Amino acid sequence: MAGFRNALPLIIFLAIGFAAPLLAVIGYSFMPERSFGLLHPPTLENYAAIFNGNSYISFGWSLLLAVLTVAFLALICYPIAYGLARVFGPWAPVITLLFTIPLFVSENVRLYGWLLFFIKNGVLLGTLKSVFGLELESWLFTRPMILLGMVYVYVPFMLFPMTLGVSMVPNETREAALDLGATRWQVFREVELPLSMPGIVIGFLLTFVLAVGAIAEAKILGGQTVIPITHDIEIAFTYAQNWPLGAALAVLLMLVVGILVLFVLRRFDLDAVLGRR
């Protein structure tokens, strides 16, 4: 029972701070339009409004951008994760630290740095103009720019779980496969990839979930080219002053994310991913 006793404060806190707010959101999503209390008779009109409206476009963009972010990050991070687990040796902690530092700076500030980089007369275009006499149009406020921002922000969330996964592959197994005449490619496909899968899948999941909830990239770097679902939700809560509609959108987003997370996490032995050295 010692385990439960130690877990108790955390469980109580999450009940008040996580479960209860989610119930509040669900409650609000059934309240009549533009009401601010929870004591009205429940109604389905918010959901009806969403299914008859064009929120599906925002949902589609959010999901598409999240899938693309995960795909790019998988390719970008795998070599680095491999390096951290096998190649960098004594340098690995320092490199890990360098990848960690940006995590602690507000996302907005870092994205603003990209704005200063890409803006007309900014660091990139200003340099091109003064050194090479090249005058180019700025690429800001385009869709690829949003993707660049998202890939940039979520690097550590893909990298660290992936590194845990790659470290789980025992060196002996790789050596044995090579000794038995497997090519590098075969070792990668038949040994390394399957054995590091738990970490990789956690990285995919974490990045996907965070990317679906992303909002700052589209606002700061994307202009108004894409409105992600989180922006729709925020508008409902702020300008439109329609909390029940925002709550209903949030419930739908939570459903998509929650089902995915529960489905994937259910099959995981977390002790194996986190504990093994």
Add this chain to the structure above:
Amino acid sequence: MEGMSRSGRHALIWAWTIAVLVFLYIPGLCIFLASLTASRYFQFPIQRWGLDWWRKTFDSIEVHQLFKTSISIALAVMVIAVVIAFFGALAFARYNWKGRSIYQKLVLLPIFFPQSVLGLALLLWFNAIGLELSWKTAVFAHLVWIIPVVTLVISIQVYSFDPALEEAAFDLGATRWQVLREVTLPVLLPGIVSGSLFAFLLSWGNFPLSLFTTGADTTIPEYLYAKMVAGYTPGVPVLGTVSTLGAALLLLGGYWLIAMRRRQKNSREGS
């Protein structure tokens, strides 16, 4: 991949990693450059360099207040998060108990949750129970996300902890409190230090949770965002640089502390 030698492959991995690191630090560099201009608007190459905006920013009373709010929130979050997460991590990784596997997944849920939605959910919840928003509600909001992260960080340390140490101390007649103070805490200290750093820094840089839960109080990330959207001055990059450098220094300091302690321990064991 096929014909390449081992060292060639390793060189490629090094080069790729360094390229990605450069990519990660470009925005920080741009912000730093933008803070060094003497003119009102950012233009590159910079025509007139100057530190005027640094002085102006540090003299501003508004900025002092921002620092006070942000630091108060981050310190409160750090202390509360580490205490709850310490016991939470023992339950996560040390003890075998019924329900542990469900508990582990429950702890992860808030991490796997879009933060902006979490912030709104907390806003609705505070409103429903009639709490007035201030920096204190922001502390609560940050904790919902940060306690699980810190629990994971400390858990990784707990996994490498040998429970036999505690049992030996009990066998020698130590009380529960003595075992906690003399055995468990010192062994887990590196995990606790990195957990504290994570808690402080994640709270320091958080925007999506603060946005909906601070009420009339303003944190640095909130202020910067408001200024970016409307009313840019070079004070924005100054404040951005300061908060970035502060985070980096704190992290390097903490890392150095852990490394020093490990070296000390090793030399003590060696002699």
